Amino acid sequence: xxxxxxxxNQKGGVGKTTTSINxxxxxxxxxxxxxxxxxxxxxNASSGLGCKPEKETPTLYEVIAGTADAKSAIVKTEVPTLFxxxxxxxxxxxxxxxxxMEGRESIFADALRPLRDQYDFIFVDCPPSLGxxxxxxxCAADSVLIPIQCEYYALEGVSxxxxxxxxxxxxxxxxxxxxxxxxxxxxxxNLGIQVAKEVRRFxxxxxxxxxxxxxxxxxxxxxxxxxxxxxxxxxxxxxxxxQLAQEFLKANQ
Numbered sequence: 001x002x003x004x005x006x007x008x009n010q011k012g013g014v015g016k017t018t019t020s021i022n023x024x025x026x027x028x029x030x031x032x033x034x035x036x037x038x039x040x041x042x043x044n045a046s047s048g049l050g051c052k053p054e055k056e057t058p059t060l061y062e063v064i065a066g067t068a069d070a071k072s073a074i075v076k077t078e079v080p081t082l083f084x085x086x087x088x089x090x091x092x093x094x095x096x097x098x099x100x101m102e103g104r105e106s107i108f109a110d111a112l113r114p115l116r117d118q119y120d121f122i123f124v125d126c127p128p129s130l131g132x133x134x135x136x137x138x139c140a141a142d143s144v145l146i147p148i149q150c151e152y153y154a155l156e157g158v159s160x161x162x163x164x165x166x167x168x169x170x171x172x173x174x175x176x177x178x179x180x181x182x183x184x185x186x187x188x189x190n191l192g193i194q195v196a197k198e199v200r201r202f203x204x205x206x207x208x209x210x211x212x213x214x215x216x217x218x219x220x221x222x223x224x225x226x227x228x229x230x231x232x233x234x235x236x237x238x239x240x241x242x243q244l245a246q247e248f249l250k251a252n253q
Contacts (some may be wrong), residue, residue, distance in 0.1 A: 050225025
């Protein structure tokens with residue numbers, strides 16, 4: 001049975017989608033079967049993996065609405081063992097619809113349950129908010145992966161996220177913290193290094209040793225619909241996510 005990891009941080013622009021795409025792709029490159037679920041109405045994980053759903057194409061929205069099953073919405077990517085359950089702006093309506101649904105906290109878990117025996121890992125790219133979609137994801141997940149950027153205000157909002165995790169743990173008792181990923185480190189600045197130290201002091205052993213640097217090639221890759229290790233395998237960004245993937249897999253042996 002696969003492990004479901006919610007990649008989330010209510011603060012936007014922290015490298016959440018970049019991490020969802022590239023960590024999952026690097027893990028898949030080792031031969032593991034991996035599914036990325038794009039749970040953000042912006043659909044950036046979908047476009048970053050080369051998928052722009054047509055109007056008639058089923059997406060996560062149709063799965064949540066009950067008009068399509070999850071298997072029918074899954075598409076292939078450029079990585080042979082990496083698959084995608086895409087989203088687009090249609091998903092924005094799910095927040096309102098979920099509010100009126102009975103058993104709304106378990107809808108996401110119910111949708112993913114038939115997929116769990118087909119993949120080693122399922123990564124869910126959450127929206128930058130603590131709305132019903134994120135809460136639904138946390139109720140379905142086994143663990144939470146939190147990207148935190150090495151910039152001022154890095155810990156802003158993390159306490160609210162941790163509070164939400166604790167509340168969800170009353171429903172989903174198995175929900176754990178997978179780890180903290182430090183992103184967007186500019187090693188030339190003292191601020192970035194100081195923030196990294198502060199995050200490590202706060203979260204201690206939960207922080208991955210691998211740090212993701214600021215890297216131009218990481219920013220370019222999504223426009224080509226490719227994960228970084230396919231776009232530029234020699235870039236510092238690709239090397240960093242490959243190291244993070246190895247660290248992740250070692251912890252999940």
